[in-house]
Amino acid sequence: MIEKLGNLRRTHMCGELTKDNINEQVVLMGWVQKRRNLGGLIFVDLRDITGISQIVFDNEISVESFEKADAIRSEYVIAIKGKVVERQSKNKELATGDIEVFVNELKILDKSETPPIYIKDNDEVSEKMRLQYRFLDLRKSYMQNNIKIRHKTAKIVRNFFDENNFLEIETPVLNKPTPEGARDYLVPSRVNPGKFYALPQSPQLMKQLLMVSGMDRYYQIVKCFRDEDLRANRQPEFTQIDAEMSFVDIDDVISINEKLIYKIFKEIKGIEIDLPIKRMKYDEAMESYGSDKPDLRFEFKIKNISNVVENSEFKVFSGAIASGGSVRAINIKGYENEFSRKKISKLEKYIKTYGAKGLAWIKMNEEGISSPILKFLSEEEIGEIKQELDIEKGDIVFIVADKDKIVFDSLGHLRIEVAKTLDIIDEDIFEMVWITDFPLFEYDEDEDRYVAKHHPFTHPVDEDIPLLETEPEKVKAKAYDIVINGDEIAGGSIRINNTELQQKMFRALGFTEEEAWKKFGFLLEAFKYGVPPHGGIAYGFDRLVMLLTGMKNIRDVIAFPKTQNATSLLTEAPTEITEEQLKELSIQVNMSELK
Incomplete structure (x- = not known):
C-alpha cells in the first residue's frame, strides 16, 4: 500500500549520521539499496544522494513496521523514523558504518519494478542501456559524485569571477548564423517565414560587443551548440565557462586564469599547483610532441632526423624530404623488450589511421642494432641516426617519413599510444602548459584558401600585421590554450579592436567588404565607435569536470548527454514533427531525399 508523508519530515540525510547521533530519534527518506531478512530482524540499506544508512526492523520493537518491511524491495521509496544506536558489527567501508x-515507523511512499540496470557503480552495463535509463544510472553513487563536483566547480568559478569584478551576463541563444566555424544548428522562425536563427557555437561576438559596451569584465557559464561529426568526448550541446576582459594583453588574461585554475584544483582536488604555469610555443609543441595539446606526463619527444637522411639512397626517407616533408623519430628508451614484431605491426596499423604509409623501427639489444631498414642505409647514416637519437642498449626507435602534418599526427598519437601500452602514465599527476604563438591561419585544402586557426577576430602578433595580406602563413596569433594532461581545457586570444585591422583580416580570409558587412555588419558597425583592447578565454566545462573526476568519458559528467549520433536514447530526440507543425514553420521536408 502506497502511503503519504503525513506529518513525517526528514531530519537527516542518510549519509550524515555518525556516533554523535546515537540515542537520537531521526527521520530518514530514500531508496532501498538492498534488503536482508534474518528472521526476527530485517536489515535494509537506505540510500539518498549523501550515502547509505543501515536501518533495522525488529519484530520486538514494532510489529507493524516489521510486517510492512517484509514487502519492500530494491528501489522502493520509503520514509522511516527510528532511534540511532551503535552498530555491533561495524562497516569500515561506509561513512555511517x-x-x-532501529525503526519504529515505516511509510512506503512508492513501489518499484525490478530495474533494467543495477544501481551499483560496477554494474558493467552497456552505455546504451545507461543512457536509455539515465534516471536510474544517475542514482549510482559515482555518477551523483560527478554531478556534485560539477556543481561545486561551477560555484567556485562564479565566486572567483565575482570576487574579481566580472559581471555575469547572459547572451542570446537565438542569434544570426555566422560562418568560419562548425556547422550551425538552425532554428526556423514561425513569425518570419523562410528565415532562421542559429544556436550559438560560442558567445564570441556578443562578448566582444559587451566590451564595446563598456562592461569591462564579463563571464557566463553557457550552453553552446555545434552540428559537427561527433568524435569521442564531443557533444552537440556543451557547456563553456566564457570570460572576456577589457584593456588587457596576453599576460593579463593568462595571469587571472592561472589564479582561477589554482583555486579550482586546490578546492576540488586538494592540489596546490605551481604558478606561473609553464608556457610553450606552438612550434615547439609540434616539433617535440606532434601536437598542440602535448601530454607532458611522460617523455618520448619527437626528433627531426631529416638532415641525416635527406640524401639517403633509401627513397622512403629522401623522397619524403624532397617532396617538402620530413623524417622524424621517437626513441622509446629502455623498452626494446616490450615490442615484439606483432606489437610493432599493431602500432603500424594504428598510425596508418592518421595517414602514415608505414612505420620504420630500429632496435638496439645485446646483439647490436637490428631493423628491416638497415640494408637501405649506409653505415655513416646509421651512425648519425644513433648519435642524433641517442640510441643505447634496450632502446627502440620508431620513424615516420611523410608530409609534416602526417608525421606530426602519426608520431604525436604514437607516443601516447605507446605510453598507454607501457602503462607508464601517472593518472594522479596534472601536467599543465600554456601553448602560445599559434599560427593565425591554417590552409584548408578542401576550400583551397586560408581559414582562421581559431576564429576571424583573433589579433595577430603586432610585428606580423604587415604580412597579413602578403604572407599569411607566417603570421602568428595572440592566442593561447591551457593544456592539462594532453587535453585542451581552455583556449582564448586577444581580439582585434579596430575596423581597419578587422577588414584586413577578412580580406586575408577571402571575404569581400560586402560579404564581411553582410555576415558581421553588426560587429563592424560597433567597431566605428571606440573599442577597447580586449581578450578572453573559453573553458570546455564538461572536459574540465571530466579531468577533475578522473572520468574517461565526457558523458559521465553530463546529466543528460547525447550519443555520438547526437541522439538522446532517453527522450528519443530528435524526432519527426507533424505536417501541421511544418506548415506553421513554412517548411517542407523532401522525404525522398532522406531515403
Whole structure:
C-alpha cells in the first residue's frame, strides 16, 4: 500500500549520521539499496544522494513496521523514523558504518519494478542501456559524485569571477548564423517565414560587443551548440565557462586564469599547483610532441632526423624530404623488450589511421642494432641516426617519413599510444602548459584558401600585421590554450579592436567588404565607435569536470548527454514533427531525399 508523508519530515540525510547521533530519534527518506531478512530482524540499506544508512526492523520493537518491511524491495521509496544506536558489527567501508537505525515507523511512499540496470557503480552495463535509463544510472553513487563536483566547480568559478569584478551576463541563444566555424544548428522562425536563427557555437561576438559596451569584465557559464561529426568526448550541446576582459594583453588574461585554475584544483582536488604555469610555443609543441595539446606526463619527444637522411639512397626517407616533408623519430628508451614484431605491426596499423604509409623501427639489444631498414642505409647514416637519437642498449626507435602534418599526427598519437601500452602514465599527476604563438591561419585544402586557426577576430602578433595580406602563413596569433594532461581545457586570444585591422583580416580570409558587412555588419558597425583592447578565454566545462573526476568519458559528467549520433536514447530526440507543425514553420521536408 502506497502511503503519504503525513506529518513525517526528514531530519537527516542518510549519509550524515555518525556516533554523535546515537540515542537520537531521526527521520530518514530514500531508496532501498538492498534488503536482508534474518528472521526476527530485517536489515535494509537506505540510500539518498549523501550515502547509505543501515536501518533495522525488529519484530520486538514494532510489529507493524516489521510486517510492512517484509514487502519492500530494491528501489522502493520509503520514509522511516527510528532511534540511532551503535552498530555491533561495524562497516569500515561506509561513512555511517559505526551506527544503524532501529525503526519504529515505516511509510512506503512508492513501489518499484525490478530495474533494467543495477544501481551499483560496477554494474558493467552497456552505455546504451545507461543512457536509455539515465534516471536510474544517475542514482549510482559515482555518477551523483560527478554531478556534485560539477556543481561545486561551477560555484567556485562564479565566486572567483565575482570576487574579481566580472559581471555575469547572459547572451542570446537565438542569434544570426555566422560562418568560419562548425556547422550551425538552425532554428526556423514561425513569425518570419523562410528565415532562421542559429544556436550559438560560442558567445564570441556578443562578448566582444559587451566590451564595446563598456562592461569591462564579463563571464557566463553557457550552453553552446555545434552540428559537427561527433568524435569521442564531443557533444552537440556543451557547456563553456566564457570570460572576456577589457584593456588587457596576453599576460593579463593568462595571469587571472592561472589564479582561477589554482583555486579550482586546490578546492576540488586538494592540489596546490605551481604558478606561473609553464608556457610553450606552438612550434615547439609540434616539433617535440606532434601536437598542440602535448601530454607532458611522460617523455618520448619527437626528433627531426631529416638532415641525416635527406640524401639517403633509401627513397622512403629522401623522397619524403624532397617532396617538402620530413623524417622524424621517437626513441622509446629502455623498452626494446616490450615490442615484439606483432606489437610493432599493431602500432603500424594504428598510425596508418592518421595517414602514415608505414612505420620504420630500429632496435638496439645485446646483439647490436637490428631493423628491416638497415640494408637501405649506409653505415655513416646509421651512425648519425644513433648519435642524433641517442640510441643505447634496450632502446627502440620508431620513424615516420611523410608530409609534416602526417608525421606530426602519426608520431604525436604514437607516443601516447605507446605510453598507454607501457602503462607508464601517472593518472594522479596534472601536467599543465600554456601553448602560445599559434599560427593565425591554417590552409584548408578542401576550400583551397586560408581559414582562421581559431576564429576571424583573433589579433595577430603586432610585428606580423604587415604580412597579413602578403604572407599569411607566417603570421602568428595572440592566442593561447591551457593544456592539462594532453587535453585542451581552455583556449582564448586577444581580439582585434579596430575596423581597419578587422577588414584586413577578412580580406586575408577571402571575404569581400560586402560579404564581411553582410555576415558581421553588426560587429563592424560597433567597431566605428571606440573599442577597447580586449581578450578572453573559453573553458570546455564538461572536459574540465571530466579531468577533475578522473572520468574517461565526457558523458559521465553530463546529466543528460547525447550519443555520438547526437541522439538522446532517453527522450528519443530528435524526432519527426507533424505536417501541421511544418506548415506553421513554412517548411517542407523532401522525404525522398532522406531515403
